[in-house]
Amino acid sequence: MKRIRDVIVIGGGAAGMIAAWRAASLNADVLLLEKNKKLGIKILISGGGKCNITNGSDMQTMLQQFEKQESRFLKFAFHTFTNTQLLSLLHHHGVETYVRENGKVFPVSHNAKDVVDAFATLMVSTGVEIQCNSPVKKISKEQNYFTVETPTQTLLSQSVIIATGGLSYKKTGTTGDGYEWVKHFGHTIVPLRPALAPLYLTPVPSPHWQGTPIRDCTLYAVSKDGIVAQWNGDVLFTHFGISGPSALEVSKKVFIVMESGQQVSMHVDFFPELQHEQLERKLISDISGNTNKQITTFIGQYVPERIVEYVVSQAQIDSNTKLHQLKKEARKRLIHVLKSCFIGKVRDIPLDRGEVTAGGVALHEINPTTMESKLVKGLFLCGEILDIAGPVGGYNLQAAFSTGYVAGENAAKLFSSSL
Ligand SMILES: Cc1cc2nc3c(=O)[nH]c(=O)nc-3n(C[C@H](O)[C@H](O)[C@H](O)COP(=O)(O)OP(=O)(O)OC[C@H]3O[C@@H](n4cnc5c(N)ncnc54)[C@H](O)[C@@H]3O)c2cc1C
Structure with missing residues (x-):
């Protein structure tokens, strides 16, 4: 019989990597598919290559930087996986950080690659199977299983986490593929617009x-x-x-x-x-x-x-x-x-030059405490694909990490009665 994974994560950016790690750390059998030949390309170019990982202010202040409905949606995720938790996870994996003007937090090394490497290590240590060079072309759901298709494989899973990012900086791999799939599943896409452009x-x-x-x-x-x-x-x-x-x-x-x-x-x-x-x-x-x-x-x-x-x-x-x-x-x-x-x-x-894409999957169709679709059981969404666009200052990466963490945790919990 064909192998059925617990969780397939699509997209190896900030949201996808943390989701995969969190799900695997709860003993889920996780496969991460990334279309690029390496992980976290957008993290690598973030903050001018130095990566402004998050902001050092308290979570309430961070939430206030977003628009009202974004802030309401993010509240649970931001309190479930805070900036302090993110930084302590990174510190444990050798990424020391410091706080700059306006609370912006950067790795002391000023090297975004250290952040990507830390997440790659976290994923490997919890048993995530990582497949780069694996562009997903199609997702469908029949009965209880998702079918995920790449040019060379047809894969099955009980749940899928879509973390394919926005539609800007297309050269980094974010070509908006996820929007088409979720539209197909009946979701509304709030019109896409440039932000931080x-x-x-x-x-x-x-x-x-x-x-x-x-x-x-x-x-x-x-x-x-x-x-x-x-x-x-x-x-x-x-x-x-x-x-x-x-x-x-x-x-x-x-x-x-x-x-x-x-x-x-x-x-x-x-x-x-x-x-x-x-x-x-x-x-x-x-x-x-x-x-x-x-x-x-x-x-x-x-x-x-x-x-x-x-x-x-x-x-x-x-x-x-x-x-x-x-x-x-x-x-x-x-x-x-x-x-x-x-x-x-x-x-x-130009939309392509925006550091983030405003618009995306309508927030009222996603459960903010699990990141699961309210329309399709077992389908989770996190990161920039959602209708969230924060200001400069580390807020967008924190949003990707917090929503990714919640998605990973709940995708794993969905099929595990022992948790
Ligand atoms: C130039 C620039 C600088 C930035 N600087 C900062 C900063 O300093 N601080 C900050 O907080 N935010 C910054 N941002 C914003 C931040 O990087 C993003 O909001 C964040 O990375 C979004 O994370 P994500 O995981 O949702 O998406 P992404 O990081 O974009 O990851 C999505 C991944 O999905 C993959 N993918 C897409 N389609 C498929 C498919 N069909 N199959 C398989 N994989 C697929 C992509 O290749 C990509 O790797 C910056 C953005 C840019 C462009």
Whole structure:
């Protein structure tokens, strides 16, 4: 008779690896299928290759970083497998970590591979059978068993955990296969959208600006209805537009506004901590005693050198102007530009460049305490395939690890009366 496994996990990313390990540690017979030739490719590129594994804040604070319905859904999983549990698991397997600004937790080695290796070791030590180079093509369920098909095998299992991730960074293996299977099982897919993605602008920023960061500014996204999103932090000019933490954080909201047919323009406030009047007083004070300085030299102390000419031209001031020649009206225009400098209209927000995919399997169709489908017994979903997209800061990996842990535990429990 053909072997029937307890659990087949599809996808060897953060969610799939922890699910496989957790199920096997509860004595389930587990097979993990990964389409790539190695495990955890997205972990390897996370945090610029350093992997911001989780966030060091308490779980309640972590939950508050997600949208309300995401947070409600994640509550059980986050309290069942916390950031502390994740870190102690990693510490036990030789991955020391430290906390950086905003609570971001990284391996001391700054090497994401250490995290993947730790999970590979955990899986092997609990007897998970790992098959890389195994792209799943089809899943079906007949009576009590799932049939999972790869190009070379037809496998049977009592339960299946789908952890195939989102639809961005397709080159890492996340080509959205899981969405099609779960649709087939009757699930709703909330429309997929980019999140934590760069913004492509028109006009395209001058090539001269590429790689230039604007530090500690406020980035505003403005539509005809006013400000639709804003974020304090750094902005980075790229080949096509802007990236950096602030651009990534506003991308999801901006995309939704653009979907409604509205245009969105991006503006930078170089002095977020000062009101207009305070900035005016500061400029007047800074100008006095420097009246022979050229306007461009003067502005260069506030904005990155490469964009000084642009800022001055936006204020309609001749770049050869000396400060003693600066009229009150010109100063007012300059203040206006420093508080709200137009840097371009959003032309596109590419889904493939999003660090996460917003949208996915509708949360109300999944049991948040088990990660089991409410429609198909024995079918579990975890990680980014779900309709969850958190902010930058280690929240998305924690969501993948926590939901994966719960899925693995409950897939194992489902068929084991001894637990
Ligand atoms: C550039 C970048 C940087 C990021 N940095 C961070 C960070 O520092 N901190 C953070 O918290 N989050 C970060 N994220 C987000 C985070 O990496 C993801 O949210 C998380 O990895 C999702 O885990 P997952 O297991 O659900 O999916 P994934 O890690 O994407 O894993 C899914 C796996 O399923 C496999 N698969 C897909 N289809 C099939 C199939 N048909 N058969 C077999 N296998 C299949 C894929 O090959 C893949 O290995 C980053 C994302 C990107 C793109």
